[in-house]
Amino acid sequence: MKTIIEPFKIKSVEPIRFTTKDERIDILKHAGYNPFLIRADDVLIDLLTDSGTSAMSSKQWAGIMDGDESYAGSRSFYKFELAVKKITGMKFIIPTHQGRAAEKILFSITGGKGKYFPNNTHFDTTRANIEFSGAEAVDLLNETGKHPELRADFKGNMDVEKLEEFIKNTGKENIPFCMITITNNSGGGQPVSMKNIRDTKEICNKYGIPLILDACRFAENAYFIKKREPGYSNKSALEIAQEMFSYSDGVTMSAKKDALVNIGGFLALNDESLAMKCRNLLIVTEGFPTYGGLAGRDLEAIAQGLEEILDEHYLEYRIRSIEYLGERLVDAGVPIIEPPGGHAIYLDAKRFLSHISPEEFPGQSIVAALYIEGGIRSVEIGSVMFGKYDKNGKLIPPPMELVRLAVPRRVYTQSHIDYVLEIIIEVFKRRNSLKGYKIIYEAPMLRHFTARFEEIS
Numbered sequence: 001m002k003t004i005i006e007p008f009k010i011k012s013v014e015p016i017r018f019t020t021k022d023e024r025i026d027i028l029k030h031a032g033y034n035p036f037l038i039r040a041d042d043v044l045i046d047l048l049t050d051s052g053t054s055a056m057s058s059k060q061w062a063g064i065m066d067g068d069e070s071y072a073g074s075r076s077f078y079k080f081e082l083a084v085k086k087i088t089g090m091k092f093i094i095p096t097h098q099g100r101a102a103e104k105i106l107f108s109i110t111g112g113k114g115k116y117f118p119n120n121t122h123f124d125t126t127r128a129n130i131e132f133s134g135a136e137a138v139d140l141l142n143e144t145g146k147h148p149e150l151r152a153d154f155k156g157n158m159d160v161e162k163l164e165e166f167i168k169n170t171g172k173e174n175i176p177f178c179m180i181t182i183t184n185n186s187g188g189g190q191p192v193s194m195k196n197i198r199d200t201k202e203i204c205n206k207y208g209i210p211l212i213l214d215a216c217r218f219a220e221n222a223y224f225i226k227k228r229e230p231g232y233s234n235k236s237a238l239e240i241a242q243e244m245f246s247y248s249d250g251v252t253m254s255a256k257k258d259a260l261v262n263i264g265g266f267l268a269l270n271d272e273s274l275a276m277k278c279r280n281l282l283i284v285t286e287g288f289p290t291y292g293g294l295a296g297r298d299l300e301a302i303a304q305g306l307e308e309i310l311d312e313h314y315l316e317y318r319i320r321s322i323e324y325l326g327e328r329l330v331d332a333g334v335p336i337i338e339p340p341g342g343h344a345i346y347l348d349a350k351r352f353l354s355h356i357s358p359e360e361f362p363g364q365s366i367v368a369a370l371y372i373e374g375g376i377r378s379v380e381i382g383s384v385m386f387g388k389y390d391k392n393g394k395l396i397p398p399p400m401e402l403v404r405l406a407v408p409r410r411v412y413t414q415s416h417i418d419y420v421l422e423i424i425i426e427v428f429k430r431r432n433s434l435k436g437y438k439i440i441y442e443a444p445m446l447r448h449f450t451a452r453f454e455e456i457s
């Protein structure tokens, strides 16, 4: 088999700034050992997120120049609307400034006290928007998805038996809709199979509950289906995406992922009366329905990005580049969530640093070491992000301690990835010398963004 190459040439470059290890020790100390508090200029390879960090194509930049900035009825809106309809088949397309704005509108209208929203795993902003409305967010991930070391094709799948049981116990009248997140970001970027989407839809139909897809990474999910699910190898990524959406009644989307743009999102619905309510709220919170919170040029870039994301040379390269990083790490004995997902590698900090207990934040220790060793920025997804306290102030850790290395789309080349590998392996080799951390400042909510730490000596 030949090397799978980056399916693009580079026309415009952005230099990255090199720092010395001593400088990084100082920078990280001043940032309270929290990489969210570092200036991006002090980062060499930024794997904090794959969201809004894509490199746009020359055609997208051309679209930026061509954007129609009319307040109402912009030409760019109709182009955007057509691109979204082609893939999702939805009747009503509502632009928003990013994914969580679509969530906020949808849950403001459908949520509230006494309501429940099941999902394979809710992303943080989805959960936060549900809870902010007074409703409850429920995760019903299948069992294999909960075990980092287990290899399976579709670890993002919904547990459909649990879903039916949940609907029976909760009452269908208390469940405005069910969701599936593709791919399952919080569960390791793992895909959901077509069969699972179909089975979920069947159960939803039985109880008259609509199904909404959180579709940020729909193209990556479609490509996994093509590669792994029987019956799909000869179908195009577009056909697979269309089939996935055909089982749903609506879509929330952060265009900052699989629409290859730096800002944007949308809500797409089939139900006219719900769409009208959402549009009316959109006018209050985001803007007129033909621009949402976006400029015409942003809508142009999304329309073009949605075309490019389904190119199978792109998807082959994308999925392979993450898999390449994962394979090499596994070969070196580094524990990760297996198999690698679509947009990120998740280091399993519990196994990586078995001498550091969750109370001393093993994930944060790896994040700090990767920055000091090689200027790589990653993010802890474990007790810092999701830990809660009991009545006595004792930490209640989440089930997993992870470090996410999210790969921006079309930004880094294979040698960047090889460098990342070298640094992770270097840190892994001297893992026994790594120390735990304690929190010296934390905010009452979403503490991981602003918390400050100290190394435990």
Ligand code: F0G
Residues within 6 Å of the ligand: 048, 049, 050, 051, 098, 099, 100, 101, 123, 125, 126, 181, 185, 214, 216, 253, 254, 255, 256, 264, 265
């Ligand atoms: N749903 C999923 C599955 C996401 O991953 C995100 C964002 C959102 C919704 C919200 O979209 O950021 O445009 O408002 N995920 C980013 C990340 C932030 O780093 O994983 P948004």
